[in-house]
Amino acid sequence: MLDCPHMDAIVLVGGQGTRLRPLTTKRHKSLVPLCNRPAIEYLLAWLERSGIRRVVLALGQDNEDLAEAFPGGRWGTLQLSIVRERERLESGGAIRNAVRSEGIEGRFLVLNGDVFVDFDLRAALAAHEEAQAELTLALYEVPDPSPFGVAVLDDKQMVTGFVEKPPPGTAPSNLVNAGVWIFEPHLVDEIPQGAVRVEETLFPSLVGRRRRVLGCVFDGLWADIGTPQRYLALNRALLASASCPAPSAKVAEDATIEASAIGPGCEVAPGASISDSVLWENVTVCEGAHISSSIVANGTVIGPGAVVEQAVVGAGVTISAGARVPAGTSLDAGARYDAPNEG
DSSP: OOOOTTOEEEEEEOOOOGGGTTTTSSSOGGGSEETTEEHHHHHHHHHHHTTOOEEEEEEOTTOHHHHHHSOSEEETTEEEEEEEOSSOOHHHHHHHHHHHHHTOOSOEEEEETTEEEESOHHHHHHHHHHTTOSEEEEEEEOSOOTTSEEEEEOTTSBEEEEEESOOTTOOSOSEEEEEEEEEOGGGGGGSOSSSOOTTTTHHHHHHHTTOOEEEEEOOSEEEEOSSHHHHHHHHHHHHTTOOEEOTTOEEOTTOEEESOEEOTTOEEOTTOEEESOEEOTTOEEOTTOEEESOEEOTTOEEOTTOEEESOEEOTTOEEOTTOEEOTTOEEOTTOEEOOTTOO
16 A cells, blocks of 8 residues: 655645634634544544645635644644735635645645545555546545535546536435545646636546546545534534543533533533533533533533523623523624523
């Protein structure tokens, strides 16, 4: 099996995380916690296990919190480099900028920063070489491909077409673009100038000209964490029905915690219950409060007897005693949610 110690990886982390708001109002989407670890650490750990040695983080504008958390240097065995955008570049411009800024000369890997992946990269690289592909797209089979870009393959696993977000029941396949791509270096010169997405320009152009674009279907775990619903679903998968309280979290003996991640500095009072939820750092859950199937960002206070179900709660929110937050509610950072007839 091939190793890839000399192949660089570019992680595209320039987006603003708009689909994840209000969770990303005050935090980069790559820093949202998965079982109390920043999401990007799972990507870095996978790249490290796969034999990659250098990772280039392609940062966008206003990404200072990510730059502070991962400023470059060493991360385990990885060498981290930071490349910043001076203007909005989209995926194509970001790839070109990273390659030229860091002097990448050989074959390289590109990953979207808002995905979780765990598969055999070495096997994908071997398939890429065997097929003499110019570009290989990692593809993952999902039950409902309608929210994603779908690839169509021939009997040799070469990509023959794409359909972007097909209406339910109309997709030509269930294979979605997993946001992991192996590039041959000459393709950088074929990316159109300006702020362009390679998914909408380079990829269909190559397929339309019958260039060698391989679709590598993989088994393993994959998730797009671009929305609160998908983010919570991934936490569920990683927890596997267990719970993950941080060592510094304080949980009362008679509080009930089921299949939930409880972040550092959280305090859960007696009689409180939390199920199928993710609590970020320094969340206070007062006596008798109930949280289920929800995401609660850092610094939030859930008042005594309050009920939060199937909600997304931004940072620094205050939910008053006895309040009931209905399913589907999204509370902006710093908001206050009162009980009926209060305030």
